[in-house]
Amino acid sequence: MNWGQMYDCHGGVHRVPELLDRVEHDEDAEAWGELSYRLVLEGELVFPASFAALPRLVRLASRSDRARGLAGAIMRCAAGEHGCDDLFAACADAIAELRQTLDRHLCSRPADYLTTxxxxxAVEEQYHWSAVVGDFSDDVYLIACPHCAVEVTIAIGDYGRYSAIRDWHLGDVDRRDLGPASPEDLNDIGRWMHATAVRDGQAFLAVGIVHLFGRAECPRCASVFSIADEYESSNRPVM
Structure with missing residues (x-):
């Protein structure tokens, strides 16, 4: 690896490999903090050093929560305009290993389940869902109705599961209950998300997913549409 060309989020070229050497031999909290600072900028941007470091982070991920979390954070930024497509492609083996590591961690039902x-x-290239899915206690998705183009608020949480028109003064008005999908009718990624949540005893997450992949009625024109299909058509990045 020519680290002289692998600049990090703050323009450094030699600090990241030094920090990786430190954390490989010692669970150094200060070094981990600086690595995070240099490899992921404000939770959104990654740079050449981020992908150069990814294989080493993945090798540590099975025994280090910080390595697993940082590798996951890099993956969640991988669809951005980073200009590192060749470096990212070279990480294919590491990403395959990370997929297995993350899935094993989910099976343990950890405290950081949602983050994992x-x-x-993101590893499955579902970047649009990785960026917006929450714990379904107060998730909100804004979707243009495919028939009349009005902005529809989709709410899935403790306050209800409905479509509505959001008014700055009145709140969500003209609410219509969502129609959840049956697990058997989910598309490939929806089926995988739901099956994983069920496998790991995440009942609230599973219920949220069938609503997210269900159907909504537009309060303006009363047309019915697939929530996930419309959200994906507008937000899925072109890879």
Missing amino acids: FLALL
Whole structure:
């Protein structure tokens, strides 16, 4: 690896390999903090050093929560305009290993389940879902009705599961209950998300997923549409 060309989020070229050497031999909290600072900028941007470091982070991920979390954070940013497509492609073996590591961690039903679940979605190239799915206590998705183009608010959480028109003064008005999908009718990624949540005893997450992949009625024109299909058509990045 020519680290002289692998600049990090802050323009450094030699600091990241030094920090990787430190964390490989010692669970150094200060070094991990600086690595995070240099490899992922504000939770959104990655640079050449981020992908150069990914294989080494993945090798540590089975025994280090920080390595697993940082590798997942890099993956969640991988669809951005980073200009590192060749470096990213060279990480294919490491990404395959990370997929297995993340899935094993989910099976243990960890405290950071949702964070790990979202990282695994990114590994599966479902970046649009990785960026927005929450714990379904107060998830909101904004979708243009495919028939009349009005902006429809889709709410899935403790306050209800409905479509509505959001009014700045009145709140969500003209609410219509969502129609959840049956697990058997989910598309490939929806079926995988639901099956994983069920496997790991994440009942609330599973219920949220069948609503997210269900159907909504537009409060303006009363047409019915697939929530996931419309969200994906507008937000799935072109790879």
